[in-house]
Amino acid sequence: MDGVKRVATVVGNSLAKQHNIFYYSLSSAGSFFHLEAPLIKAKHPINSGKSFREDLPLKKFKLQIADLNTTIKKEKIDIVLLNAGLFTSFSPLIKEANPTTKLIAWMHNNYKTYMKEYYQDMRVEFIAGLEAVDTVVTLTESDLLKFSKHNVNTIKIHNPVTLVSNHKSNLNKNIIAAVCRTDVKHKGLDYLLELAQRLPDNWQIKLAGDGPDKEWLKNEVHSKKIEKQFIILDSLPDEELQEHYRNGSIFVITSRWEGFPLVIGEAMNFGLPIVSMWNTGSQEYLQSGKYGIIIADHNTEHLYRKLLPLLKNIDLRQKFGNLATQRSHDFRLPYINEKWNLLFSQLNEQN
Known part of the structure; x- marks a missing residue:
């Protein structure tokens, strides 16, 4: 699976x-x-x-x-x-x-x-x-x-693209969507936790996924007192996963490495603007920023600075959402x- x-x-x-x-x-x-x-x-x-x-x-x-x-x-x-x-x-x-x-x-x-x-x-x-x-x-x-x-x-x-829908997100909810196996090292969940701590109080990350480090992740969220900023969901069947994407307004990926992450293609198909830390798979999708935002390192402060304008401006989210939809057609x-x-x-x- x-x-x-x-x-x-x-x-x-x-x-x-x-x-x-x-x-x-x-x-x-x-x-x-x-x-x-x-x-x-x-x-x-x-x-x-x-x-x-x-x-x-x-x-x-x-x-x-x-x-x-x-x-x-x-x-x-x-x-x-x-x-x-x-x-x-x-x-x-x-x-x-x-x-x-x-x-x-x-x-x-x-x-x-x-x-x-x-x-x-x-x-x-x-x-x-x-x-x-x-x-x-x-x-x-x-x-x-x-x-x-x-x-x-x-x-x-x-x-x-492995999960297709003609119903796009309207990008008006203060939700950052993430979908990945709960593997701390591979998926950079330590970075995602740091990002959640920087978010404005009215924004939250919702992560769908399961894996070997799920209990660790739950404990970290509790110990850092960020239960409102970081919501952990289970691995979702297709219909619920589609709803997860539609409820998001931004898609974030913090992986240290990826081959070609399917979840980016899925999120693009739902019209979500993509923000990613550097890995070769994200680079292939985003083409050095042509179709989304990719930072050159794994620095959470740099990631947040790039993310902040999207949090504040729905027009900017729509711009990058349209670019993501355009790119999804290639897959x-x-x-x-x-x-x-x-x-x-x-x-x-x-x-």
Whole structure:
């Protein structure tokens, strides 16, 4: 139940209307998201509930790789789309067992985070996987350049807007919306708390999300006595999440890093002005301030100074809200599908 699974199922369900799609999972659990294609579960499932961040992936997942290769042969799969680093590390062994099958590595986070944080203990296998696939798909211009060092067949395809509504916010409520997993380090929730302490008394932050640090966040809000300025909601189903966006007048993101945060595209679709601390994913959306406000660092004082004019002026909020709506059109699902279909055609022509 994270952004990778969300976007993979949105894109996959749409492509299933034109292609014979299968989903494949290392877990024996069902999908949290609705699927428009069959879900194949590994014969030897892994149900840790955690993303793999260790060493020796090819040794530790030997049985699972064999299961996957058996499935590829049985279903006569033409193209395998490998999400993120663990599956990408499998690609040399997949190629060895299925030499005519085309492999795509889909990178959902930024290069530095993958190399220095998530996959530092399996960097050798990860890089070998990147080199073995037929195409690497990235989400930002920054990552396009960096992943190209490992595979010349690297391209950029944005993620689509995953929550669509024709009903925009009227931007007249004193609510700053935030949507993220409650992970302090990744999502910069310490910065968000500092921002809440600076807000005028008549403004508040409403955060929708769940995650490992939710109790810590609740305790911090209580200890800082900012219960009126910082409202913590649960992870919301789509209809309630749409209402959350419509009730907001500004969308703020304080993440230390992001690949291509789906929530910015969602907030843009609801016409919310975007204010973000620096990360490569936000930069791809906002284009150095062309479509929203992005500060060059992670300084809460700088963030508040940029935010303050929006708090005071609804006309300014409407200006940036219109820019956000304009930008959201670049991430419409049919447009993104065209790019995936073109890639599939190009790979099939190579056979």
